[in-house]
Amino acid sequence: MPRQTPSQTVGPFFAYGLTPGQYGYGHADVAGPVLRDGTTPGEAIRIEGCIYDGAGKTVPDAVVEIWQADGQGRYASQAAAAGANTAFTGFGRCGTGTLPGDMFVFETVKPGAPGDGQAPHATLVLFMRGLLTHLFTRIYFSDDAALHTTDPVLAAVPDARRHTLVAQRRDTPQGPVYRFDIHMQGERETVFLDI
Amino acid sequence: MTAFSPRDWSAHPPLVHPDYGSTVLRGPGQPPVKVPATASERTGPVFGGASIGSLDADLTRNGRVNGEPLGERIIVCGRVSDEAGRPVAGALVELWQCNAAGRYIHRTDQHDAPLDPNFFGAGRCVTDGEGRYRFLTIRPGAYPWGNHHNAWRPAHIHFSLFGASIVSRLVTQMYFPGDPLLPLDPIFNGVPEGARDRLVARFDLDVTEPGFALGYVFDIVLRGPAQTPME
Known part of the structure; x- marks a missing residue:
């Protein structure tokens, strides 16, 4: 049987x-930081954050996907049990090298609960120089605490x-912003998921 | 619903691999937490042919300004499958590399080697119904890096792939057979020994086009639906 092709770092370039x-x-990008247009069902939100290495420094050469x-x-995806909405790609990609403070930002909609008893969330995939194998985690939303x-x-x-997976909401004149910082190591280390 | 095969940790490099110095502060200290699979793991983005431009798979043309890029033309092709050998059709394959002199067009690459005004170094395509992809490019050069004294990366091409679900996601690097730098490279050698050769393309005379370009085959295996349905 064929075996999985090993992962390698995305590198700095x-x-x-x-x-x-x-x-x-x-x-052209195949996907970027903006996932929504005026017709996308859902509440327009921004998700933003930084990635901190084990020394507490922000990472300027990561790429984040949601x-x-x-x-x-x-x-x-047609595989979704809840019914497909193919007009919304559901996929975003943002590098941390273009915004002040090495931030990533997604302009999207707040996801609804996707079934299986789950609270609303986004899957996050993280690649960077110094990471030989990409990591998965999830972004949950602070106003869904009951779920x-x-x-x-x-x-x-x-x-x-668990708190490391919950983005904190703040309401701004431009709309709701969820903050999701990722800590690679230390006391606040983000939980990464083996999915 | 069908579950996906788990990540094969015997194939992938560890999260902290001190020989590759940058992993020491960037690899997480704790192992990933095993969680149940849900609809969110059984689905993934879909990229159609609309994502692809007509020259996107031809790196000898997609960066031309006033002539042909310098270096050795090569064909890089292969088949994307899952662990059961089933083809992954419609998979987005993205690729990027340095030029023949070992220089990336990326603005932060400081290596003292020339840029090629006619070479961009990135491309993409979508696999056909049999999971096949094919790129025409220029063989990349080796280049030095700061990891340790006299450190050189073996010639390589970066690959990014999407499979049947988001858990199939893979970013990797393809290497060339017989490269004397391979035994010295901490990134390549971060892969467990038994799995390293999966990252080395093979030269193929049938893929080679007479009088035009050498051919290399790099087959890629992604996580797919498990053969035994779960639940």
Whole structure:
């Protein structure tokens, strides 16, 4: 039987390959930081954050991807049980090398609950120089705290670390912003998921 | 619903691999937490042919300004499958690399080697119904890096792939057979020994086009639906 091809680091020089539009290389992106348009079902939100290494320094050469359902809990993929919404790709990609403070930002909609008893969330995939194998985690939303108590994935995460998966909401004149910082190491280390 | 095969940790490099110095502060200290699979893991983004431009798979043309890029033309092709050998059709394959002199067009690459005005170094394609992809490019050069004294990366091409679900996601690097730098490279050697050769393309005379370009085959295996349905 064929065996899985091993992972390797994305390296420091991915920008013109994976995010050429965002970084100004004059080629089109297959996906970028903006997931929604005016017709996407759901509440328009921004998700933003930084990645901190083990010394507390922000990481300027990571690429972050998110995969999420639309505001009604539907994934674009036809495999989704809740019914497909193929107009919403549900996929975003943002490098941390173009914004002040090494931030990543997604302009999207707040996902709906996608079934299986889950609270609303987005899957996050993280690549960077110095990471030989990409990491998965999830972004949950602070205003859904009541739903977090019954979420099957959060239930598998140790109590004391669950808060690392919850983005904090603040309401701004431009709309709701959720803050999701990622800590690679230390007391606040983000929980990464073996999915 | 069908579950996906788990990540094969005997194939992938560890999260902290001190020979590759940057992993020491960037790899997480705690192992990933095993969680149940849900609809969110059984689905993934879909990229159609609309994502692809007509020159996107031809790196000898997609960066031309006033002539042909310098270096040795090569064909890089292969088949994307899952662990049961089933083809992954419609998979987005993205690729990027340095030029023949070992220089990336990326703005922060400081290596003292020339840029090629006619070479961009990135491309993409979508696999066909049999999971096949094919790129025409220039063989990348080796280049030095700061990991340790006299450190050089073996020639390589970066690959990014999407499979049947988000858990199939893979970013990797393809290497060339017989490269004397391979035994010295901490990134390549971060892969468990028994799995390293999966990252080395093979030269193929049938893929090679007479009078035009050498051919290399790099087959890629992604996580797919488990053969035994779960639940």
